[in-house]
Amino acid sequence: xxxxxxxxxxxxxxxxxxxxxxxxxxxxxxxxxxxxxxxxxxxxxxxxxxxxxxxxxxxxxxxxxxxxxxxxxxxxxxxxxxxxxxxxxxxxxxxxxxxxxxxxxxxxxxxxxxxxxxxxxxxxxxxxxxxxxxxxxxxxxxxxxxxxxxxxxxxxxxxxxxxxxxxxxxxxxxxxxxxxxxxxxxxxxxxxxxxxxxxxxxxxxxxxxxxxxxxxxxxxxxxxxxxxxxxxxxxxxxxxxxxxxxxxxxxxxxxxxxxxxxxxxxxxxxxxxxxxxxxxxxxxxxxxxxxxxxxxxxxxxxxxxxxxxxxxxxxxxxxxxxxxxxxxxxxxxxxxxxxxxxxxxxxxxxxxxxxxxxxxxxxxxxxxxxxxxxxxxxxxxxxxxxxxxxxxxxxxxxxxxxxxxxxxxxxxxxxxxxxxxxxxxxxxxxxxxxxxxxx
Amino acid sequence: xxxxxxxxxxxxxxxxxxxxxxxxxxxxxxxxxxxxxxxxxxxxxxxxxxxxxxxxxxxxxxxxxxxxxxxxxxxxxxxxxxxxxxxxxxxxxxxxxxxxxxxxxxxxxxxxxxxxxxxxxxxxxxxxxxxxxxxxxxxxxxxxxxxxxxxxxxxxxxxxxxxxxxxxxxxxxxxxxxxxxxxxxxxxxxxxxxxxxxxxxxxxxxxxxxxxxxxxxxxxxxxxxxxxxxxxxxxxxxxxxxxxxxxxxxxxxxxxxxxxxxxxxxxxxxxxxxxxxxxxxxxxxxxxxxxxxxxxxxxxxxxxxxxxxxxxxxxxxxxxxxxxxxxxxxxxxxxxxxxxxxxxxxxxxxxxxxxxxxxxxxxxxxxxxxxxxxxxxxxxxxxxxxxxxxxxxxxxxxxxxxxxxxxxxxxxxx
Numbered sequence: 001x002x003x004x005x006x007x008x009x010x011x012x013x014x015x016x017x018x019x020x021x022x023x024x025x026x027x028x029x030x031x032x033x034x035x036x037x038x039x040x041x042x043x044x045x046x047x048x049x050x051x052x053x054x055x056x057x058x059x060x061x062x063x064x065x066x067x068x069x070x071x072x073x074x075x076x077x078x079x080x081x082x083x084x085x086x087x088x089x090x091x092x093x094x095x096x097x098x099x100x101x102x103x104x105x106x107x108x109x110x111x112x113x114x115x116x117x118x119x120x121x122x123x124x125x126x127x128x129x130x131x132x133x134x135x136x137x138x139x140x141x142x143x144x145x146x147x148x149x150x151x152x153x154x155x156x157x158x159x160x161x162x163x164x165x166x167x168x169x170x171x172x173x174x175x176x177x178x179x180x181x182x183x184x185x186x187x188x189x190x191x192x193x194x195x196x197x198x199x200x201x202x203x204x205x206x207x208x209x210x211x212x213x214x215x216x217x218x219x220x221x222x223x224x225x226x227x228x229x230x231x232x233x234x235x236x237x238x239x240x241x242x243x244x245x246x247x248x249x250x251x252x253x254x255x256x257x258x259x260x261x262x263x264x265x266x267x268x269x270x271x272x273x274x275x276x277x278x279x280x281x282x283x284x285x286x287x288x289x290x291x292x293x294x295x296x297x298x299x300x301x302x303x304x305x306x307x308x309x310x311x312x313x314x315x316x317x318x319x320x321x322x323x324x325x326x327x328x329x330x331x332x333x334x335x336x337x338x339x340x341x342x343x344x345x346x347x348x349x350x351x352x353x354x355x356x357x358x359x360x361x362x363x364x365x366x367x368x369x370x371x372x373x374x375x376x377x378x379x380x381x382x383x384x385x386x387x388x389x390x391x392x393x394x395x396x397x398x399x400x401x402x403x404x405x406x407x408x409x410x411x412x413x414x415x416x417x418x419x420x421x422x423x424x425x426x427x428x429x430x431x432x433x434x435x436x437x438x439x
Numbered sequence: 440x441x442x443x444x445x446x447x448x449x450x451x452x453x454x455x456x457x458x459x460x461x462x463x464x465x466x467x468x469x470x471x472x473x474x475x476x477x478x479x480x481x482x483x484x485x486x487x488x489x490x491x492x493x494x495x496x497x498x499x500x501x502x503x504x505x506x507x508x509x510x511x512x513x514x515x516x517x518x519x520x521x522x523x524x525x526x527x528x529x530x531x532x533x534x535x536x537x538x539x540x541x542x543x544x545x546x547x548x549x550x551x552x553x554x555x556x557x558x559x560x561x562x563x564x565x566x567x568x569x570x571x572x573x574x575x576x577x578x579x580x581x582x583x584x585x586x587x588x589x590x591x592x593x594x595x596x597x598x599x600x601x602x603x604x605x606x607x608x609x610x611x612x613x614x615x616x617x618x619x620x621x622x623x624x625x626x627x628x629x630x631x632x633x634x635x636x637x638x639x640x641x642x643x644x645x646x647x648x649x650x651x652x653x654x655x656x657x658x659x660x661x662x663x664x665x666x667x668x669x670x671x672x673x674x675x676x677x678x679x680x681x682x683x684x685x686x687x688x689x690x691x692x693x694x695x696x697x698x699x700x701x702x703x704x705x706x707x708x709x710x711x712x713x714x715x716x717x718x719x720x721x722x723x724x725x726x727x728x729x730x731x732x733x734x735x736x737x738x739x740x741x742x743x744x745x746x747x748x749x750x751x752x753x754x755x756x757x758x759x760x761x762x763x764x765x766x767x768x769x770x771x772x773x774x775x776x777x778x779x780x781x782x783x784x785x786x787x788x789x790x791x792x793x794x795x796x797x798x799x800x801x802x803x804x805x806x807x808x809x810x811x812x813x814x815x816x817x818x819x820x821x822x823x824x825x826x827x828x829x830x831x832x833x834x835x836x837x838x839x840x841x842x843x844x845x846x847x848x849x850x851x852x853x
Binding site for chain 2: 067092096098151152224
């Protein structure tokens with residue numbers, strides 16, 4: 001069985017739009033021999049049982065996340081497909097620490113650059129998702145990713161990059177002014193904000209914060225890479241490590257995309273020239289000389305040849321589409337969502353491969369059942385309470401079943417009929433006039 | 440055309456309300472009717488005849504709008520609005536008043552017929568202008584306090600109490616810097632390490648660099664930034680300036696002129712990310728999401744001291760666990776325990792390699808900020824007194840003897 005690497009699809013001339021996927025692609029292209037693996041731009045996290053991409057499929061085994069994939073490949077090949085096998089001591093510690101550093105800080109910067117900056121999100125990222133996702137995922141997934149990125153960067157206080165958040169804030173202030181001064185709503189001036197105006201106002205504040213953030217991220221990396229060809233290279237003929245793959249994943253997403261508001265790329269170019277050159281070099285080594293096109297991923301037979309072993313994703317079936325739609329619908333209904341989570345918990349516990357002991361299985365199932373019963377009980381309480389209230393209102397005469405409502409209804413219907421008759425008449429007149437004009 | 444034209448002569452015929460020139464507008468003129476103040480609270484017959492003449496002035500021409508069934512006519516009599524009970528006879532009875540202009544005064548002329556005793560006559564109360572705005576006069580009059588309610592409120596005794604004294608436990612004269620951390624009263628008195636890693640990091644750092652301070656047990660609600668720790672410096676005493684945790688290092692550097700360690704080694708920030716993400720995630724999982732640990736450690740330390748009500752405790756505990764879960768789900772779509780533990784194991788390994796055989800991190804002669812940050816986690820993980828039920832982190836940490844020894848060396852400071 002050929003290993004299949006499922007990833008988010010290509011965008012911005014890179015083979016994937018997600019940094020972790022880029023890192024996994026780079027790792028596979030450096031370690032795995034040609035023909036032993038395939039790259040599938042599934043762009044749908046629900047294909048993997050873990051619900052995450054990148055995911056490596058080996059027949060019925062699924063492994064997700066970069067580090068798990070690296071571990072799995074090492075075990076699969078008995079230590080042959082492993083970039084970090086020769087690392088020892090400080091180098092190994094550095095791999096761990098720098099990976100953690102790049103993942104945490106780099107993710108923040110990419111979130112800010114691709115998702116939180118409204119201009120870039122609506123101008124570049126959202127269209128890129130639109131072209132690589134299939135219906136109906138293109139309507140469901142990007143907003144979800146967008147809000148996740150916003151939540152991750154909330155603590156930085158850079159929401160002023162986000163025009164939507166700014167407008168909400170403005171609206172809150174506006175209604176507060178209305179409430180406080182009791183000024184008639186329509187008399188308060190309400191400036192229409194343009195993008196440049198908003199950014200102009202907050203640019204200085206943002207500038208300092210972004211300057212600090214990019215500096216903290218690029219400076220240690222620039223000092224680390226120096227003149228070396230790889231992060232952990234000590235001599236000329238050293239080979240790349242898994243750290244280089246992670247770095248390529250995050251740095252290429254910072255450097256390559258052509259964005260409307262390219263602050264991250266500008267910062268990278270000015271602050272870390274060595275790092276920029278290194279990223280370009282690594283990109284050519286792992287992803288090939290040619291920029292990756294969407295066509296590579298979806299119709300590899302007709303597209304110009306690529307270094308990466310693309311395989312077209314299978315067409316999404318009608319069942320999968322309806323499943324996605326149902327899932328999304330169910331997740332957005334408050335009661336159904338809770339019920340589904342309890343059911344899922346029970347299913348997960350009782351399935352054979354969960355690796356739980358009998359005792360644990362029993363406990364989890366009981367907890368799920370108890371949760372479900374709680375939910376039913378609270379629904380029953382609310383319904384009972386409402387019924388009692390309505391009954392009481394009938395009893396004291398606040399609601400009276402009357403016949404007058406019906407009469408009104410009849411009158412309304414009659415009025416509508418008259419109106420439609422009148423319309424028809426005028427239409428005939430009009431047509432008649434038209435005909436007479438022709439004659 | 441002036442939209443606020445109030446002179447009845449000047450109002451153009453195109454005006455929406457041209458038919459009722461006096462409604463909602465008032466243009467003062469010298470010959471306007473004004474209430475002769477000496478006849479307010481009338482006692483003499485002279486006054487009664489004065490009010491009778493007022494009644495005769497109320498004619499149809501100055502009517503703003505006619506009474507509907509059982510209502511009152513409203514008349515604009517010069518500077519005064521008069522409401523008249525529309526009786527069947529020709530005689531109109533002014534019965535109290537309301538007002539739509541700053542310049543108009545309110546009066547009640549009901550007493551002329553002796554229907555009410557003179558004491559019911561109320562002094563005028565000016566109300567905000569509503570000139571020219573027909574639409575806003577509706578809500579404005581609706582918002583006005585009805586007179587009976589106003590009388591009630593006027594009688595209501597309003598007393599302003601003096602400000603509360605500060606609680607007894609606040610020292611009357613602060614001699615020392617106060618560091619507010621999560622702690623219990625007994626532990627705070629003896630300066631024991633806090634049980635919150637973030638607080639313990641700064642507590643340890645200030646101790647290591649030699650700043651004198653006292654520990655005050657507190658919680659997040661006490662902090663100006665919403666997060667502990669924060670410091671109340673001894674100087675300046677008069678200004679209540681608090682120092683939040685992200686400015687503590689700068690403050691300490693100003694106080695004792697220690698080094699800013701981030702500048703000395705490029706690996707500082709890089710290895711600090713191990714503590715801030717990988718080890719912190721494992722800590723969040725072990726303390727809050729492992730049910731056995733949560734009940735015996737987190738609930739006892741964070742939830743139980745704040746209240747005795749079991750209902751509030753349950754809700755607080757749920758909130759704590761939910762917050763931890765949300766934090767972990769920010770970076771992943773599901774909580775993968777094996778991955779979290781694997782990451783923590785790698786992180787400890789990297790830290791152990793970084794420390795090597797040195798006394799302190801980065802080979803410094805004295806412990807510093809990085810040592811404090813590592814100690815904050817290693818001490819709490821290794822602390823048997825917290826009552827861990829199920830602690831995988833201890834097993835991982837014990838494999839690295841230099842980290843365990845590092846913790847024991849630093850524990851001597853407390």
